Amino acid sequence: MPRETLTRDQIVRAAIELLDAEGVEGLSMRRLGQRLGSAATAVYWHVGNKDNLLGLAGDQVWAEVDLPAPEESGWRAAAGALAHGTYAMLARHPWLVPAIGAHFLYGPGLARYQDHCYAVLEEAGFAGTDLDWAMNALFTFVLGTALNDSTEAAMKAQIRREGGDEQERLEEFSSWANGIAAQYPRLQARIAELGEGDQEELKAESFEFGVQTILNGLEARLAATADAPAQTR
Known part of the structure; x- marks a missing residue:
């Protein structure tokens, strides 16, 4: 998936799915890029680094609590x-x-x-x-x-x-x-x-x-x- 077609929301949702399946140790930009059909560099462009991405994913799941x-x-x-x-x-x-x-x-x-x-x-x-x-x-x-x-x-x-x-x-x-x-x-x-x-x-x-x-x-x-x-x- 080219960088221009990716969105931060798509990346965060995919990161949450990967974290659910593999845990923090299984999260990497390379593996996330593979899941999204995109290069790791495109993921970096949208979220900066793994720590930023983990922060975005960690904050988003709190919205699931009624x-x-x-x-x-x-x-x-x-x-x-x-x-x-x-x-x-x-x-x-x-x-x-x-x-x-x-x-x-x-x-x-x-x-x-x-x-x-x-x-x-x-x-x-x-x-x-x-x-x-x-x-x-x-x-x-x-x-x-x-x-x-x-x-x-x-x-x-x-x-x-x-x-x-x-x-x-x-x-x-x-x-x-x-x-x-x-x-x-x-x-x-x-x-x-x-x-x-x-x-x-x-x-x-x-x-x-x-x-x-x-x-x-x-x-x-x-x-x-x-x-x-x-x-x-």
Whole structure:
């Protein structure tokens, strides 16, 4: 595809697809050019370099998260929906969390998302630094949970790049990890019990448990603040 017919939007969309399939390590201007049927130089001309492209891709995916109105559903339902929507977006793009840890990824998409998160928690009654800390408590949990998933996705992407047998390599890793856990009876017991259940169902239940526990804590914080004498606030 000649440089003149490419657009930045086309390049960013293709980069997101490549990142979803191969992770950050699999993203290169050469491979992206091949995907677009264009020379790598044409891609550079539109986005500058890999870091710029990663920033554009990382910011764009935040627009996928629906922003529920707290005045319609109530702050708690809106906060829960935001947490689930964020987690679902991060699951679709497992490269984003590790990329955030290694690159400065910020733009209008993330800023819009953050502003709405503040609006939801302001509706609950948080203000000042409590507003920041409430947001941090909820979304650090979401990002931390997504980090576990992204680690597995990165491992699978590496196996695909190296041309190995994905199932065989995962079984080897599981066997190695279980050998270490066997030295610790409580850990071994929990791994054994959790391994018997439906993993996707357990993952969903675990996430919901965490979200609801944090929301319960935020409600308790609001109640305690409201009940505190004015001079102690």
